[in-house]
Amino acid sequence: MKRDRSGADPFGDRERALALRPVSRETEERFALLESELRRWQAVKNLVGPDTLNRVWTRHIIDSAQLLDIVPGARHWLDLGSGGGFPGLVLGILLADSGGHIHLVESNGRKCAFLRHAARITGASATIHEARIEDCVIRFAGQTDVVTARAVAPLDVLLGWTKDLLRTGTVALFPKGQDVESELTQATRSWKIDATLVQSLTDSAGRIVFVRGLEGS
Numbered sequence: 001m002k003r004d005r006s007g008a009d010p011f012g013d014r015e016r017a018l019a020l021r022p023v024s025r026e027t028e029e030r031f032a033l034l035e036s037e038l039r040r041w042q043a044v045k046n047l048v049g050p051d052t053l054n055r056v057w058t059r060h061i062i063d064s065a066q067l068l069d070i071v072p073g074a075r076h077w078l079d080l081g082s083g084g085g086f087p088g089l090v091l092g093i094l095l096a097d098s099g100g101h102i103h104l105v106e107s108n109g110r111k112c113a114f115l116r117h118a119a120r121i122t123g124a125s126a127t128i129h130e131a132r133i134e135d136c137v138i139r140f141a142g143q144t145d146v147v148t149a150r151a152v153a154p155l156d157v158l159l160g161w162t163k164d165l166l167r168t169g170t171v172a173l174f175p176k177g178q179d180v181e182s183e184l185t186q187a188t189r190s191w192k193i194d195a196t197l198v199q200s201l202t203d204s205a206g207r208i209v210f211v212r213g214l215e216g217s
């Protein structure tokens with residue numbers, strides 16, 4: 001659908017994003033609510049990089065939504081370092097339709113206030129935990145199908161944080177940019193990883209590290 005180029009979608013970003021990963025009308029409305037609240041809070045909370053504000057739908061919303069399609073049947077999700085809600089809140093909105101749930105871990109109190117507010121008004125199936133990842137991640141071992149983390153830490157650090165989950169059947173999805181190969185090389189010095197790279201829908205240089213198993217210290 002063509003939108004008013006001077007108003008709702010001035011850069012054509014929403015239209016482009018939804019062409020890459022279509023969603024139902026109801027989900028689109030929830031995503032639009034998330035976008036408008038993000039813009040409203042951004043001025044005071046600095047939730048996302050200011051240079052990404054003209055492509056919130058591709059860079060944040062659909063970039064997050066694509067993760068669900070990699071593990072479509074998973075119901076129990078955990079997102080680490082959720083920031084302004086990516087990918088955690090977007091996944092929570094999608095999971096609300098299927099009875100799934102996601103836990104979001106974020107140490108910044110201002111961002112947690114936004115996440116709670118946005119989860120409530122969008123109807124996301126999400127619980128927000130204001131905590132440090134390293135202090136609380138163990139709680140989710142044995143209860144999580146998929147763990148995610150975008151732009152939070154290098155791969156070897158993420159593996160260290162999530163090792164107890166990955167050894168008990170959880171899989172991981174870690175979106176990465178053009179440095180993914182060097183992060184993988186670094187990580188294989190400490191870990192034996194069963195992982196594949198999935199091409200990002202929204203960024204030609206982006207890869208999602210899909211970890212299915214882990215050995216090492």
Ligand SMILES: C[S@@+](CC[C@H](N)C(=O)[O-])C[C@H]1O[C@@H](n2cnc3c(N)ncnc32)[C@H](O)[C@@H]1O
Pocket residue numbers: 048080081082083084085086087105106107108111131132133134149150151152
């Ligand atoms: C660069 S932001 C990325 C946010 C979001 N995942 C995204 O892709 O837009 C990193 C976020 O991780 C959070 N974070 C970093 N280290 C953390 C830790 N050890 N425990 C909890 N949150 C952490 C920061 O507060 C910040 O909100």
